[in-house]
Amino acid sequence: MGSETVHRLPVIEFTDKNTNPETESWSETCKKVVDALEQYGCFVAVYDKLTQEIHTQLLESLQTLFSLPTETKIQNKSSKALHGYEGQKPYFPLSESMSIADAHTVQGVRDFSNVMWPNGNPTFCENLFAYTKLAAELERIVVRMVFESYGVGKHHESYVGSANYLCRVMRYREPEIGEKKMAFMPHTDKSFMSTIHQNNVAGLEVKAKDGEWFGLPGLTFSSVVVMAGDAIMAWTNDRIISPIHRVTMEGSEARYTLAQFSVMEKDMVKAPDEFVDEDHPLRYKPFDHLKFLDFFSQEENRMLESPIHTYCGV
Numbered sequence: 001m002g003s004e005t006v007h008r009l010p011v012i013e014f015t016d017k018n019t020n021p022e023t024e025s026w027s028e029t030c031k032k033v034v035d036a037l038e039q040y041g042c043f044v045a046v047y048d049k050l051t052q053e054i055h056t057q058l059l060e061s062l063q064t065l066f067s068l069p070t071e072t073k074i075q076n077k078s079s080k081a082l083h084g085y086e087g088q089k090p091y092f093p094l095s096e097s098m099s100i101a102d103a104h105t106v107q108g109v110r111d112f113s114n115v116m117w118p119n120g121n122p123t124f125c126e127n128l129f130a131y132t133k134l135a136a137e138l139e140r141i142v143v144r145m146v147f148e149s150y151g152v153g154k155h156h157e158s159y160v161g162s163a164n165y166l167c168r169v170m171r172y173r174e175p176e177i178g179e180k181k182m183a184f185m186p187h188t189d190k191s192f193m194s195t196i197h198q199n200n201v202a203g204l205e206v207k208a209k210d211g212e213w214f215g216l217p218g219l220t221f222s223s224v225v226v227m228a229g230d231a232i233m234a235w236t237n238d239r240i241i242s243p244i245h246r247v248t249m250e251g252s253e254a255r256y257t258l259a260q261f262s263v264m265e266k267d268m269v270k271a272p273d274e275f276v277d278e279d280h281p282l283r284y285k286p287f288d289h290l291k292f293l294d295f296f297s298q299e300e301n302r303m304l305e306s307p308i309h310t311y312c313g314v
């Protein structure tokens, strides 16, 4: 007989007050963030700057984007690993997605938009950028909290200088009768960190350390799921583990999400000395994050059980 734990992701508020390092509530929030990341590898941030208006306009713009003809959407192409249009996949017929490179910059959003709407679409750009810049801001706050809590805050500035953001916008249609509901297979993110925002349709599920899958009910217009990727797992030498997650579609409404991934583009991903000692021997060789993404994007490596361990595990 086992008593099953009922898992629920911690919900942490991000306000002007507790995101100011001068305050006491900053240190309290740091603790909640690190505890959540160490336990689940993710948590729900409620970010007060993400207003109902930003959310509604963002979702309207995503609907407009996905209603473009497929011939237009497939123009979202790139030579960079893990970028570009994905969809019409026989194994995962429910999902369709596109990627916005340099998503935290006006130029990145505009370059993407100009491919979809060659005559320009300023409303789309404004609506998207209003969100992507907040997502990047939130990610940097969380990373700073993590670094400071572990006593390695001196690395934050170089992290900010090195990090770039890729935003993947996704639409999952509702499954038809008899169709399988798994819309995104179980995986860990290859990012440093990910921030995930959705419309009102649930579907994201996380695997807890005890092997139980659990959903994330109750997300609102200002909720962002902040999730550790493989790169922060390696950087913290396994203090934080990137969680396995998947998307399962129920019901009769389409699900829209934005998953924004941070990538350490300039510096090597290398665990600071503070994380390595006799009890915690180095678990990952220092690696180039972009090269890891290239490795993972190769067909033969997509199905590996743990690409990060195969790539640079010690």
Ligand SMILES: O=C(O)CCC(=O)C(=O)O
Binding pocket: 168, 170, 184, 189, 196, 198, 203, 204, 245, 246, 247, 257, 259
């Ligand atoms: O759509 C979601 O909620 C999650 C998507 C995801 O896990 C990913 O893009 O890596």
Ligand SMILES: [Fe+2]
Binding pocket: 187, 188, 189, 245
């Ligand atoms: Fe993911």
